[in-house]
Amino acid sequence: MTENLNLDPNLDRPDDFYEALLNTHYGLSEDKSRDLNARLILILANHIGDMDVLKQALNAAVPPPGESSGA
Amino acid sequence: METRLRPRQNPTFDYVRSPDQSAAASAHHLVVIVGAGPVGLSMAIDLAQHGVRSVVLDDDDTVSVGSRAICYAKRTLEIWNRLGVAAPMVDKGVTWKVGRVRFGERLVYSFDLLPEEGHRMPAFVNLQQYHMEEMLVARATELDGIDLRWKNAVTGFDQTPDRAALTIDTPDEPYTLLADTVIAADGARSSLRALMGLDFEGRVFYDQFLICDIIMTADFPSERWFWFDPPFNRGQSALLHKQADNVWRLDFQIGREADPELETRTDRLVPRIRAMLGDDVAFDIEWASVYTFKCRRLDQFRHGRVLFMGDAAHQVSPFGARGANSGVQDADNLAWKLALVTKDLAPDGLLDSYDDERGRAAHENLMNSTRSTDFITPKSPISRLFRDAVLDLAEHYPFARPLVNSGRLSLPTRYDGSPLNTPDAHVFACGPAPGAPAIDAPLANGTWLLEQLGGQFVVLYFGSSDQAPPVMVVSRVPVSIVAVDPESQTAARYDGQPGTAYLIRPDQHIAGRWRAFDIKKVETAVGRAIGLEP
16 A cells, blocks of 8 residues: 655644754755755655555646746 | 825823922832733732832823733733723724634635633734723722822932832922832833843844724724735735724734834835725825834842833733733732731732743743744745745645634633642643633622632632631631632532632632632632732
8 A cells, every 4th residue: 555645744843843944944055955955855854654655645736837946 | 085184182191299309308109000001900909909108100191102012811801900900991982793704816724713602801802002091090090009109210220139229200399209018010021120220132133014093984803913924014924803883903913124114104004005905995094104123031029129020021012912911810929928917818829820920921921922023924945934824724624723823812811820829739631720710600699700719819719608618817817708609600610519619819719629618728829819828
């Protein structure tokens, strides 16, 4: 049975997480932040493990046609 | 459709010379409150209802200029209801529960505060601060024991362990007052804090916001609309919120470099507002101002005979409606304690618990308002990158919606771990834990639970009234009884199985709860809640 990517709220404390995420980036150059993001994605992907779920996540992250990220 | 400036005419209150100003020796009062704003007036009313007289000094003779605080949370309305002043506010104000968040051209997220049925007060009411203050002044004036003195500006202060002394400027000559206790409710630019030389430190934010009240009869719904990066204010944020009398609050982020004088000119305001609302909307402008803000607090809210509350003690960003709301909750926390201490029914140390309990609240409010500010005004490219990604994802995926932060709206603080609490010894499936505020519910007789609790110690007992314990007096402090049917909606909200008892403080926070009424345990818990027990 294929597991589905969870796109419903699942963080216990979303505001705490968001603050911790930005604090981890605090003071880094844009290059260093980009590197940190890449490492973070790989670490989280490994934790998920399931290739079907990861494929769904990759698809979910691609913006719909005509919608640019940021305004 | 010519737009006019229609500034509101505020009422003015007469300066009345007090006999204290002609007294040979300085008059001595139990309580002097500095500041007749929302917080100082709520404190004076609460004290008066507890039978404690106060003198209230204000350096001005009117209410708030401009709408300022507009958004009052359910808990604050419940407190004002206890103070006998909520009804006109709810009647006059705008009740709302839906918020919409837009990003660029798109609606990305809507929320409904989904207020649970069966509460006396709504989730939020919007009302201009000037109306709210006028209603508080009216209530303060009808009560005995509030000596409200306009045009009385505090210019000097000193204290000994026994009393504080204030020097006061008036339209006549200056005079001096002595007080057992001084309440500093004199706002973000507190004169008392300055006279006492106290540090007021925290984060300073440099983004400027243009706030504008317009009068229009347009058919917009009573909702909170928030824009990130809207087409009419690129790279910035904007807010639209309804108030009473067809007045609408507009708030535009205008960046660090904007010139406040220029931005508040009508020839700049009108095209800005038209870009937001459309060209066919007719409106007049009541008030416009540019603000920046700071998130900071006093380290301690008690300094000897002086207790600080509201913006004088802690200052937050406006996002989340945590300023006036937390200030009124400060008054709610302190009034009953000060009343007991003043009547010599509780030790002076009870006042220290105000700093402990409301210090937690200030911490929570500062944390939340700082987080909202960081989301609304990202301080670095990476912070903007994540912010915009959250907003993009929120349009399509529910998981991202809890991360959208356009202001975490004020919820009451629970005094978890307060020394006044008696910790649970039994398991409860639900209901307010010790330290949490009591939850309202409709009663069988058509009244409301919180109205029945009133403003004194109460045992809320689940069982028939003939089985209920008798009214008690614990070390001279009266404790009344409210008996509620264990099959009622109230019981469902409190896990009120037959025999269950909650001890509720005069500010309607829970002091302790038990599965069976035991007079010894309740007496010990009352003692702890008034600072007698360790």
